[in-house]
Amino acid sequence: MDLRSLRYFIAVIEAGSLSRAAGSLYIAQPALTAQIKKLESELGAQLLERSHAGVTPTQPGVQLYQDARRLLSDAAAMRERIQRLPQGPEGSVTIAVPFLLSSLLMGPLLAHLKDTHPRIRVFVLDDLSLMVKKAMLDRRADIGILVDTPHVEGLACRPFARESMYFCGHDASGRVRALLQSPSASTPSARPDIDFAAAAEQPLVLQSRRYSIRQQVEDAAAQRGTALNIVHEHDSARVIRSLYACGAGFTFTPACAMGDTPAIGTDWLVARVVNPQMTRAYTLATAPGRDGDAGGDGVMLAVVQALTEVAQRLVSTGRWDAEVADDPGPGRDNHQPD
Known part of the structure; x- marks a missing residue:
């Protein structure tokens, strides 16, 4: 398994079709099909369901897609680290956000982080509020914005906003x-x-x-x-x-x-x-082990502070009728030791 194979697999998932992916990658479809079969053989799992309408990922395929995106992003970051000295916090964070709030908040947040912390890579999972909570409990997200859920066992939670x-x-x-x-x-x-x-x-x-x-x-x-x-x-x-x-x-x-x-x-x-x-009401939840920025890289704290700053700016400019909590510090940790 190499990075090129992972790039090919990501292209297939995002295109929803082997033929469309092959066209975008400028390679022959049989060669692309062979790469996917090689991945499935190496991992010992079927990654795609094929039909006349195209392809859809199986559960292992979804997991590989998420991990591969993060791996390729980290590989690109590694290349940048070698080429120049890092300036400011650097790392990856996945944020899970409810659909409706994502439309308002994520664009300004990502643009803000691009300007202030260009070495922080943010992945967004926008879904139903119930699935946001599940993504946090399944450890698929580092930060989650929960709806009308002030506390969750196993997560560090703090008030974020009320609208x-x-x-x-x-x-x-x-x-x-x-x-x-x-x-x-x-x-x-x-x-x-x-x-x-x-x-x-x-x-x-x-x-x-x-x-x-x-x-x-x-x-x-x-x-x-x-x-x-x-x-x-x-x-x-x-x-x-x-x-x-x-x-x-x-x-x-x-x-x-x-x-x-x-x-x-x-x-x-x-x-x-x-x-x-x-x-x-919205609660800001962070995953155990990352809520306090383990390792001192400052990535989580920077993203949490940016979330609060962007939300407050949306409120002050009249774009959001809400009240935003001021304190972006560590939340109440409900995680119990095993």
């Missing part, structure tokens, strides 16, 4: 707008408020119960003894967005996703949910 939840959708008739209230004094905002019970009566488009936002909406409904008027239920966030964007109903969305809502028109309604006031 508001909003109710939004097209209100062509103006009927829902008549239900809005002026912002409460305790939570001043340019947005009006809407009582949860009034929001729950409107036609709703929501994801299924396995998603954290739906679970929070269900909890609020149970707390108020209110029934939910759900007219569309789909797992796909893109389908949900398409539905409320075309006026098929209203939805609940966290502040971090407000940038993904349609362009505001005369009938576009956005209101903060109150009674109960719905918020979404």
Whole structure:
């Protein structure tokens, strides 16, 4: 197994097809196929599932893809270290982030780290909030941003941010707008408020119960003894967005996703949910052994500080309606010795 074979394998996974990968690598497909078979033979595992639609990785294939990307990145870093003296922290960090927060936070974070710590390589796993937690527990990520999960056994956790939840959708008739209230004094905002019970009566488009936002909406409904008027239920966030964007109903969305809502028109309604006031809390979790920057390389501390700085800048510039914790230091370590 050599680096070239790993590069070929990564190209196949990312292309989803041996023929497309061969074209991008400028090699013959039979030669590429032979390289993949050689890898499978050396590792003693099937790496790809082949079908008429292309190829998909098996579980060993997914693991090899993740490890190979990190290995090639480390090889490139090794080349740079030999060519010039290192300046500042250097190393690799994998961050697991929920889908919705990733759209807001990861671009500014990666750009910031590129400018301030160019020798830190960051890999991002964006997934459902439940899978972010699993990635941390499986040790596939070094830093994770958890949703409404203040503590996890085996992880060092600290508060990161808390954001508001909003109710939004097209209100062509103006009927829902008549239900809005002026912002409460305790939570001043340019947005009006809407009582949860009034929001729950409107036609709703929501994801299924396995998603954290739906679970929070269900909890609020149970707390108020209110029934939910759900007219569309789909797992796909893109389908949900398409539905409320075309006026098929209203939805609940966290502040971090407000940038993904349609362009505001005369009938576009956005209101903060109150009674109960719905918020979404984020916890910054780090893996045992890395939360204190074992070895003193400073990589983890630099990334955690950058996360906090970028989040605070998003809040101060009005791009994110949230409160960000100030302290980026070590969190509460819930890890118990074996």
